[in-house]
Amino acid sequence: MMSAMAPRSSHSAVLRGLALMAAVATTALGAVALSGVGDATLPTLLLLVAEPLVWVGLVSLAIHAGMKGRTATVVLSVTALVALAVSLRRPAPHTGPIASSDEASPTIRHCAAKAEMPGRALRIATWNAAHHPDRHAAIDAVLELDADLLVIQEVDEDFVDAVAGALQDRLSHEGLASAATGRHDADEEPIAEGLFVRSEERWGHGLVVRDGFFGVCGSDQRDAFGISVPTAGDHEALASLAFPMIDDTVIPVVAVHLDTPAFDEVAAWPSLVGGSAERLASFAKALDAPSLIVLGDTASHGTFRRFHGRIQDAGLLEVPARASWPTVVAGLPSLPLYQTDRVWHGAAWRVDAVETVRMPSDHMAVVADLVPRELDPG
Secondary structure, X not given: OHHHHHHHHHHHHHXXXXXXXXXXXXXXXXXXXXXXXXXOOHHHHHHHHHHHHHHHHHHXXXXXXXXXXXXXXXXXXXXXXXXXXHHHOOOOOOOOOOOOOOOOOHHHHHHHHOOOOOOOOEEEEEEEOOOOOOHHHHHHHHHHOOOOEEEEEEEOHHHHHHHHHHHXXXXXHOHHHHHHOOOOOOOOOOOEEEEEXXXXXXXXXXXXXXXXXXXXXXXXXXXXXXXXXXXXXXXOEEEEEEEEEEOOEEOOEEEEEOOOOOHHHHHHHHXXXXXXXXXXXXXXXXXXXXXXXXXXXXXXXXXXXXXHHHHHHOOOEEOOOOOOEOOEEOOEEOOOOEOOEEEEEOOOEEEEEEEEEOOOOOOOEEEEEEEEHHHOOO
């Protein structure tokens, strides 16, 4: 009796195995297809917004199925999780040539032509302070980043000046140590300077440079060039092109702070993201500077591959940073899910190290050590 049932049982196991394999393949393909319904379109955006709920649902299903001994359900849940996560973050495709912007003035092009590479690595950082009310805590956190070049979003002019002043004080106290590193001569006083760019009625973003200053082509005229980018409703989005002077070299830097939509503007957001990428990419193309650095809060996760693709087509490379937002949800600490704070660099740089640092706001800071490729041995 037992021997007669063995072949049937074995046959059933094979069928169940084939069915599970087919279900796994179907689940994986379905997740990939769902995430690729439209790059930077409303379905992709809605999927991105729902991603945390999808993760919670699938993880809960896998745990429940595991407790019940339902192996097939566990496998399918994990397959869907992995496939969805990977497909949402697959590399951006090249989308075609970028036209050089006509908005780049002769002055801007002249400054970019004078850009050179410094003789050392630079530590750069971007952070959205989100109007943090504890100014002292925010300044202390910024100083701990130890960045040569810092971009901060959603701050006022007083905060930028306070950061530059605090950094100046620290440099003055550490002057001998700083001179020993070769950053400047021992007889020179180290300097720090901040530059504020207003993008809203009260708020804006700031750039702070250590051992350098903001000028126009190396002059002492402090200025930044505004780059307007598409946005929704009555909001204003702004990117700023500045030319900090570091170690007697002019380095073009674009500080980005793109807007997030109101609820009734969500449908238009994906197309605006694409328009923002097009504007930034065309400016980068016009500058034609391998030392260019673009960084800030893009309000655009890697899911918007069109955004990344257009920046990539302009010859810029993205720093591979981890998710940076949100670190706080409903007043409680959270694990960041989205990579909204991002950094790109020209071909003359390579990334030596990158980290995300928890800060006193709902955004983490993204910090990268960039090394001139010309310093690479061989």
